[in-house]
Amino acid sequence: MKAGEAGGTVARRKTDLILQQAAQEKIDSHQEVTTEDVRTLVRFFLGEEQYAIDASYISGVWDQDQWSIYPIPCVPSYLLGVINLRSDIISVLDLCDYFGLPTSEIDDVTRIMVVDPALGKNEEGQLVVGFLVDKVVDIQPISLSEIQPPLTTIEKVTAEYIDGETHFEDKDTGTETLIGIISVESVLVAEMNARLSEKE
Amino acid sequence: MLFSVMEYSDQSHQDSTVGHFDQVKMLVFRSGGIVFGADVEEVIEILDDENSKIEELPDTPGLMWDDLVGFTTFRKEELAVISLNQQFDLTPALDNVMGIESAQVIVVQNEYGYLGIQVDQIDTIIDLEIEHIDSIPHFVENLLEVESLWGMGKASQSTDMLSVTDDGIGDVIMLVGLNDILPEDQKRLIQTITYSKFRDMAETSSLGLTSES
Numbered sequence: 199m200k201a202g203e204a205g206g207t208v209a210r211r212k213t214d215l216i217l218q219q220a221a222q223e224k225i226d227s228h229q230e231v232t233t234e235d236v237r238t239l240v241r242f243f244l245g246e247e248q249y250a251i252d253a254s255y256i257s258g259v260w261d262q263d264q265w266s267i268y269p270i271p272c273v274p275s276y277l278l279g280v281i282n283l284r285s286d287i288i289s290v291l292d293l294c295d296y297f298g299l300p301t302s303e304i305d306d307v308t309r310i311m312v313v314d315p316a317l318g319k320n321e322e323g324q325l326v327v328g329f330l331v332d333k334v335v336d337i338q339p340i341s342l343s344e345i346q347p348p349l350t351t352i353e354k355v356t357a358e359y360i361d362g363e364t365h366f367e368d369k370d371t372g373t374e375t376l377i378g379i380i381s382v383e384s385v386l387v388a389e390m391n392a393r394l395s396e397k398e
Numbered sequence: 399m400l401f402s403v404m405e406y407s408d409q410s411h412q413d414s415t416v417g418h419f420d421q422v423k424m425l426v427f428r429s430g431g432i433v434f435g436a437d438v439e440e441v442i443e444i445l446d447d448e449n450s451k452i453e454e455l456p457d458t459p460g461l462m463w464d465d466l467v468g469f470t471t472f473r474k475e476e477l478a479v480i481s482l483n484q485q486f487d488l489t490p491a492l493d494n495v496m497g498i499e500s501a502q503v504i505v506v507q508n509e510y511g512y513l514g515i516q517v518d519q520i521d522t523i524i525d526l527e528i529e530h531i532d533s534i535p536h537f538v539e540n541l542l543e544v545e546s547l548w549g550m551g552k553a554s555q556s557t558d559m560l561s562v563t564d565d566g567i568g569d570v571i572m573l574v575g576l577n578d579i580l581p582e583d584q585k586r587l588i589q590t591i592t593y594s595k596f597r598d599m600a601e602t603s604s605l606g607l608t609s610e611s
Contacts, residue, residue, distance in 0.1 A: 268570040271486035271544065273538065274541055285552055289535045289537040291537075
């Protein structure tokens with residue numbers, strides 16, 4: 199009985215170790231793929247054009263039923279106001295207006311993507327902002343080899359906000375769409391810096 | 399980590415038992431389609447349509463009294479009135495385009511005496527709990543061109559704000575310091591002038607302009 203118990207414990211320890219090791223290897227290989235070969239992108243529309251943002255910055259996508267925008271006096275027009283999401287007050291930026299693209303009315307496909315450039319880091323929550331976009335298409339892993347430097351998209355939006363471009367193939371129509379990948383950091387950091395130096 | 403969190407909540411509990419501010423009474427009002435809240439301690443009186451006929455000023459471009467909308471009477475004296483819509487560059491709500499007389503005036507007091515602040519509509523007074531007051535988000539703070547907004551009040555099920563949600567007030571209000579709307583030098587200028595003095599100055603100034611041109 200005693201020996202059996204002891205043996206059982208040993209055996210269990212060994213299997214635990216095996217499982218632990220297997221799990222770790224899975225995590226390692228997964229990380230290799232996600233950090234080195236693939237970027238997961240959320241695709242969305244700004245007017246007629248498609249853009250994307252790295253999914254790792256996005257903490258949530260909210261539809262019109264879930265928020266009301268409360269305007270703030272004396273701010274630039276692209277800062278639409280704030281929303282109250284489960285008692286968190288979040289500023290909302292109209293990306294179209296911010297990029298100088300034509301703005302559209304808020305309707306039932308309009309979404310607010312809540313982004314946090316520090317998501318998963320210690321300073322999480324400091325710079326949380328909601329991006330108002332016209333329509334969210336999907337979330338897709340894109341291999342790094344399919345992402346090129348922004349050569350075409352920079353004509354549309356100030357180059358400093360775009361950190362790459364890629365082509366998406368629509369399986370139904372077979373057409374390819376060019377997508378500019380927006381750098382969340384540069385949108386937020388550029389805005390902060392510009393305003394801070396203005397105030398000084 | 400857990401320990402520090404507990405320590406913090408202990409401390410805040412102690413603070414609240416000392417009873418500094420559990421909640422603040424806020425006057426809720428609207429202007430330019432935005433819902434504002436102001437600490438009632440700043441409010442001396444509210445003048446409604448009937449007792450706040452405002453004597454509008456002649457148009458005086460180039461004068462330093464752009465901020466001044468006109469005068470009304472308060473406690474038998476002239477009261478200088480400014481407009482929140484004008485200060486915050488807001489468009490008056492549609493149901494209020496009838497004109498200046500249909501608005502309401504909040505009277506505040508500072509070192510220069512009384513000042514009237516005209517708003518579109520006074521709604522109610524609520525008890526806003528301190529835990530439902532947020533500071534201005536960093537992102538907004540950096541873009542904000544006025545210094546009188548100091549926070550945002552949030553609705554929750556335990557505040558009275560939900561009961562006013564039905565009236566279209568919603569669940570965020572902009573908290574404004576009524577005595578911070580005008581800069582010091584403008585306060586002094588506006589609150590120390592009288593209507594007759596203003597008219598004299600306006601006439602002199604427009605005469606001066608005419609002779610120059």
